[in-house]
Amino acid sequence: MQSSACSSRCSVSARGVGLVALQRFRRLDALRAARLGVFTLGLIVAGFSLAPAVGFALLGAVGFGAAVAWTLASGMAALQSELDGSNRIVAFAAFHIVIRSGLALAAVGAGAAGELVSAVHWPVVGTLEPSRVVLLCSGVLVAVSAVGVRTPSGPESPVEDAVVPTKGLQCQSPS
16 A cells, blocks of 8 residues: 555655756747657667666656656647637647547557567667567657658757756757
């Protein structure tokens, strides 16, 4: 019971970190912030597959919770700021349907892929069990998909326009 309460508090704390980070980077428009969040999520998931110990995975879980909060908040803000009326309602319905069905489909696909893939040995990484191979490939796919999202006048990469706040310095928004 105590473990469940601890993981619940850690989950809430991680989301809080993501929302605080989103406030610090409020100069990014919502769609670019969502792209950066999805890109970060992909890197974290890929990193999970290479974690040598549970402690590293738990540290990654905090980052994952923060990145999920960041991505969801900025994604919903993008929809809300760009759409009005019934278009907004339809967009939010589609947003939630895609998230829920995407998670279910990903779980089934990961299970099937885990059964089809055997352990892989890579020179630098070593041997990865099938579940870790699937996790690594999933993370890379998510990060690459974030790079593929474009706005009509947007940058080529989700990290190109990231404004890093620096204490005591005035940051200028990229033009």
